[in-house]
Amino acid sequence: MYGQIFISLLNPGIGLLFAIAFFLLWLNHRERYVAYAAWAYVATAAAFLIQDLAPVLPMELQRLPANFGFLLTGMLFAAAIIKRYALPVPWRAMAVTTAVSMAFFTWFLLFQPSIAARIYSISLGAGIIALMVVRALWPLERPYFIDKVLFWVASLSALNLIIRPLVILYLGGGFDNYVGFQQSVYWTTVQFSQAMVSIVAAISLMVAVAIDMLGDLRRQVNDDELSGLLNRRGFEAAAGKALRRCADEGRSAALLIADLDHFKKVNDTYGHAVGDAIITAFGAHVRAAGPPGMIAGRIGGEEFALLLPGAGIDAARQLAETVRIGLAPACGDRIPATLCPTTSIGLTIGAPGTGLSALMHEADQALYEAKRTGRDCVRAFAPKPVRFAAGI
Secondary structure, three states: OHHHHHHHHHHHHHHHHHHHHHHHHHHHOOOHHHHHHHHHHHHHHHHHHHHHHOOOOHHHOOHHHHHHHHHHHHHHHHHHHHHHOOOOOOHHHHHHHHHHHHHHHHHHHHHOOOHHHHHHHHHHHHHHHHHHHHHHHOOOOOOOHHHHHHHHHHHHHHHHHHHHHHHHHHHHOOOOOHHHHHOOHHHHHHHHHHHHHHHHHHHHHHHHHHHHHHHHHHHHHHEOOOOOOEOHHHHHHHHHHHHHHHHHHOOOEEEEEEEEOOHHHHHHHHOHHHHHHHHHHHHHHHHHHOOOOOEEEEOOOOEEEEEEEOOOHHHHHHHHHHHHHHHHHHHHHHOOOOOOOOEEEEEEEEOOOOOHHHHHHHHHHHHHHHHHOOOOOEEEOOOOOOOOOOOO
């Protein structure tokens, strides 16, 4: 008696504990997929409570909300995993699957009673929903181990839901009533296997949430919110890593340093809101114009650095001119019509193995030359010729 009650309370207890845990995570990481996970565990706890402990209704109608809860759990958890990867959640397909599954369940409950058919109608529906997760994640790169774990949790859940009922029902036979069903090997297997799947799935998703939170913290440390580019710290770290790769591969690298012309005067004349709008527009313009692999950062108030691994002088100059010419159009109606912002750009090409500080120094000299010769132009670094003293 007590053992049966313990088994009946196992899944609701696990579900409620993980629901609370995910809600607490959501308070600190307000991403929709975390909320989906929390509600998934609320749904599974409610479903098991109704299934095992709710009063028996006429025609056993309490089975309808219980099994709808199981399918809702699958939908919400599938949404949580898919949404974490910023993919579109197939709500319509999952809703249709749930509706069809519940229609078969209702038929085999009210019109042609069959416990085995009801089991499979729900398990197959939940399995199809799990397969939707597998299909969504299949083409994605999985950079972290936890991404592989989430993929395999979805895959094994789909196989478990689709194949398990067939195997156990074939080996154990059908059920004449729910008393036999709840005392069967099948239901005991479901209780314990579902508990294990819930724990593994929850821990996996919690680790994924933790990784995402660490990523957010890292971006807050390394990103410049106004421009949408890296800040100086983030740029130096990313650029240093890229230059080391270039050295290992024997590739050159180009560095551009851009400075917004007369920026203090812009702030004094038009206000800091206009200056901020120019910085925001510049960052968006650079991101749109830059090639794949470019590392861009705001390294000062109105100064920006762009590293192009593997680029030569022609590609660097072309990008510099694109950035320079496109700045004013990129600002559009964000700034007064009387204002036409410009930028001066210095660039340099470093041989394989050249360090970031050396490139910054050369690009700064080129930028100084652009400023000296009238601004709103691009200048490339040119080493000064070495003069030898005449012999005696």
